[in-house]
Amino acid sequence: MSQLPTFRYHPDPVATENMVKLKKPVVCACCGQPTSVIYRGPFYCVGPQPVLCPHCIASGAAAQKFDGCFQDETNVEAGVEDCDKLDELIHRTPGYSGWQQEFWRTHCHDFCAFLGYVGAEELKEMGILDEVLDDPRWDDYEKEVIATCVNGGSAQCYLFRCLHCGKHFVWFDYD
Numbered sequence: 001m002s003q004l005p006t007f008r009y010h011p012d013p014v015a016t017e018n019m020v021k022l023k024k025p026v027v028c029a030c031c032g033q034p035t036s037v038i039y040r041g042p043f044y045c046v047g048p049q050p051v052l053c054p055h056c057i058a059s060g061a062a063a064q065k066f067d068g069c070f071q072d073e074t075n076v077e078a079g080v081e082d083c084d085k086l087d088e089l090i091h092r093t094p095g096y097s098g099w100q101q102e103f104w105r106t107h108c109h110d111f112c113a114f115l116g117y118v119g120a121e122e123l124k125e126m127g128i129l130d131e132v133l134d135d136p137r138w139d140d141y142e143k144e145v146i147a148t149c150v151n152g153g154s155a156q157c158y159l160f161r162c163l164h165c166g167k168h169f170v171w172f173d174y175d
């Protein structure tokens with residue numbers, strides 16, 4: 001139970017801080033097993049958010065048991081025809097926490113991988129600011145917001161990468 005499962009659409013949820021490593025294990029509300037890594041991103045379900053281990057997210061058991069989802073299925077970019085992919089994204093992938101309703105980017109007929117929270121500075125350091133600005137989704141005003149936003153500030157960028165062509169994309173919102 002120590003090894004983290006693989007999440008195609010959210011490859012490193014510990015690095016993005018949507019999962020947290022604990023010093024003392026706690027019990028997963030889904031499988032009843034002790035876990036030293038718990039999920040702390042969004043989970044849309046009735047009632048208080050249960051303590052969930054990564055394995056119960058990856059298997060779909062948590063979404064099924066609590067009749068919940070990790071990403072709102074109406075807030076995903078169009079272009080994915082495969083229902084299994086949507087099911088994997090909303091029921092078997094850790095979500096991320098946006099200021100507003102989280103939106104999931106799509107490219108090459110598949111959902112992108114969520115890489116983390118960034119601002120213009122981080123995008124520049126990674127050498128991908130121009131790449132994310134080269135996106136028909138954004139008008140000039142929106143490009144200006146992305147090119148000036150500060151990680152953790154009131155305009156926040158969320159970084160994605162296409163699993164197929166490797167191109168980077170952002171989503172952004174305001175607090």
Ligand SMILES: [Zn+2]
Nearest residue numbers: 028031053056
């Ligand atoms: Zn579990």
Ligand SMILES: [Zn+2]
Nearest residue numbers: 107108162165
């Ligand atoms: Zn692509």
